[in-house]
Amino acid sequence: MRTMFRVWLAMLAMVCAFSATSSRAAELPTIRVGVLQFGTVSWELEAMQRAGLDTRAGIRLQVVPLALKDAANVAMLGSAVDVIVNDWIWVARQRAEGRDFTFVPYSLAVGGIMVRPDAGITGFADLRGKRLGIAGGPLDKSWLLLRAYARRTVGEDAATWLKPDFVAPPLLNELMFKGELPAGLNFWHYAARLQAAGMVPLLSMEEILATLDVKAELPLVGWVFREQWAASNPALIRGFLQASAETKRLLRESDEAWLALRASMKVDDDATFVALREGYRAGIPAATMGEAEAVARKVFDILAAEGGAALVGNARTLATGTFWTERADR
Known part of the structure; x- marks a missing residue:
């Protein structure tokens, strides 16, 4: 008791x-x-x-x-x-x-370009003529910074020599998994899922910014x-x-x-x-x-x-x- x-x-x-x-x-x-x-x-x-x-x-x-x-x-x-x-x-x-x-x-945390391992893409210039899935629209900040990066490194606006394909972030990942997109520029957490599934990092936002002389934390x-x-x-x-x-x-x-x-x-x-x-x-x-x-x-x-x-x-x-x-x- x-x-x-x-x-x-x-x-x-x-x-x-x-x-x-x-x-x-x-x-x-x-x-x-x-x-x-x-x-x-x-x-x-x-x-x-x-x-x-x-x-x-x-x-x-x-x-x-x-x-x-x-x-x-x-x-x-x-x-x-x-x-x-x-x-x-x-x-x-x-x-x-x-x-x-x-x-x-x-x-x-920002994203970067991920590529399929079977896409034959080992450098940024290899994207010429290929589809690049881009999360968001034409005013996505990562895409705009990539265009500036292309002007600095290739001497041309990326919008003129690769094929930008603007899609929603989940769809971008799905299309890459299916092999319908060889490469994608997605937000960091979607890029992390791609990498965990075997996709290969091609170009990080840190590398893009460093080329644009932005070498401090952003x-x-x-x-x-x-x-x-x-x-x-x-x-x-x-x-x-x-x-x-x-x-x-x-x-x-x-x-x-x-x-x-x-x-x-x-x-x-x-x-x-x-x-x-x-x-x-x-x-x-x-x-x-x-x-x-x-x-x-x-x-x-x-x-x-x-x-x-x-x-x-x-x-x-x-x-x-x-x-x-x-x-x-x-």
Whole structure:
């Protein structure tokens, strides 16, 4: 009887502790983060919540799943979410149109060109006359940088001597697996899946940027939010960025934390799982905000020259405030 009473007391203590924790989380200020439902950003946010790093930072994370990248932009423009992930080119264009969006680096991870091992392609020039699958559309940043790279190395615009085929990222991978595309320029996590399946890296974005005299760390995507909202909610945005940094540290150092994410990553084999894990880790930014902004200014000029107004809109330079000035010294 006494033993049963002790068990009952222990269970009661656990229930009370859980209730107190749940009550505290419910009382915390909420930040709404819009993410693609099956995107890699969702892995970080899942890890954040699993480890309780959001509540530890004094916030409650509300993940708002979105079906498409355009839906994220619409949600942000309509203030249906507080934060999304996008690139600083989009932010610069929005600022040139009078909106106060700002950017904090999230990841360096970008894709590269992968080729089928039976395609007979061993160098960039071997792509002449061949189809190259490109994730996204003609204004995809990686494609524009590749065109600039081609001008520098081959002396011609790549769009004139290879056959660009713009397709959705999952379809690009599927076409390569079927042998219908000999090569593809895809986002990093799709490229990681290709490599794990036996496709061969031909040209990385790091190599492309180095040829364009960009040899420092370049974060292309980051957390995007409104400057005025951040000024009105300083503890909320700082808490979120702190939780994001702590989550990155956890995922960089702990293999066990990744095991809990495996189901969400939708991988069928260990090789793909490891490739995605290591790709994420390699993309964790280390540069200061000021250093990242200086590199982005240089790359903005390259992208603007290739993509023109269709890409950057009214922006002529990287607008002041594109990178969040609150963190310019970090």
